[in-house]
Amino acid sequence: MTELTSSELNPFQQDQNIQPQIQKADHPLSPEGRFGRLSYLAWLFIISMIYTCLLGISVALGLFAFFNSAERSIEALFNSFLGLSAIALIVVSIVAMFVAMICITIRRLHDLNKSGWLCLIFLIPLVGTIFSIYVMAAKGTEGENKYGIKRPTEQTEKVIGSLYLILMIVYLLVMIPLMFNMQSMMSNLEQAQLQEQAMMSEGEPEELTDEQLAAYLEQAESEGEEFAYADGESVEISENADSSAEDAAIAAAEASVE
Structure with a gap:
């Protein structure tokens, strides 16, 4: 009669050669x-x-x-x-x-x-x-x-x-x-700066060439003579007005004496 092993006697017994899996700590x-x-x-x-x-x-x-x-x-x-x-x-x-x-x-x-x-x-x-x-x-x-x-x-x-x-x-x-x-604020600020620069550039005088400068001087000299002539006429008119006023005053004085 053959002897039965422990595994045959208890078929649900765990195998001793199988090592349990150890779960690693997370x-x-x-x-x-x-x-x-x-x-x-x-x-x-x-x-x-x-x-x-x-x-x-x-x-x-x-x-x-x-x-x-x-x-x-x-x-x-x-x-x-x-x-x-x-x-x-x-x-x-x-x-x-x-x-x-x-x-x-x-x-x-x-x-x-x-x-x-x-x-x-x-x-x-x-x-x-x-x-x-x-x-x-x-x-x-x-x-x-x-x-x-x-x-x-x-x-x-x-x-x-x-x-x-x-x-x-x-x-x-x-x-x-x-x-x-x-x-949007930055874009508005940039537009305002561009407008300010454009206004400042418009207000600055443009550089004239030599030909433009000579023509401008000739025009200024001619306008100066006309102004002087006009001033002369105004002076003569004022002088005539003063002389007529003096004649009227003398005539009035003579009439009062008589």
Whole structure:
């Protein structure tokens, strides 16, 4: 009689040679895995806020170092500990923000079943802006794709992502009309400047050539003689008027004496 093995006795027993799969911990700033739309927006907002705070601290340190220096020049930032700390903090914050943005964008592209190398499109002017709208708005693939299973969006990410989306919509609704108004104001200002320049150019005397200047002088001399002749006639008329007035006065005096 043959002996039965343990696997034959219990066919539902798990195979000891099969090792259980260990699920990796999900790090939001890791380039591996996938990101949904709200998760991507939430971490965009978080990274932007952290970068803004670090930038504000670095600017405050730089201003403190600038006003406390005797020279009060840009060179003072490189000669003091606070100034060097401000510069180092700016550099570190910019690099950290750039790396974090790349990581979450790669995860978002993975959710769209796209390669992470497509994030280089952001470096192209205008095309990068259109591509960023696509990355934020496009719906990810359902189920599993070649970059893994779909990552569930956490409740905190839903709240922060929705808040950031509302803020972006309000910002666009305010800025787009303002930009059009600024363009119309700039065009009106340019037209006013052109009209002012045209009026000033009309008021300035034109440069005369030698021939025009000689003709103008001859005309001025002839007009001067006519004016002198006219003045002479007016003088004679006034003198005749004075003499007639004197004769009338003498005749009146003689009549009164008689």
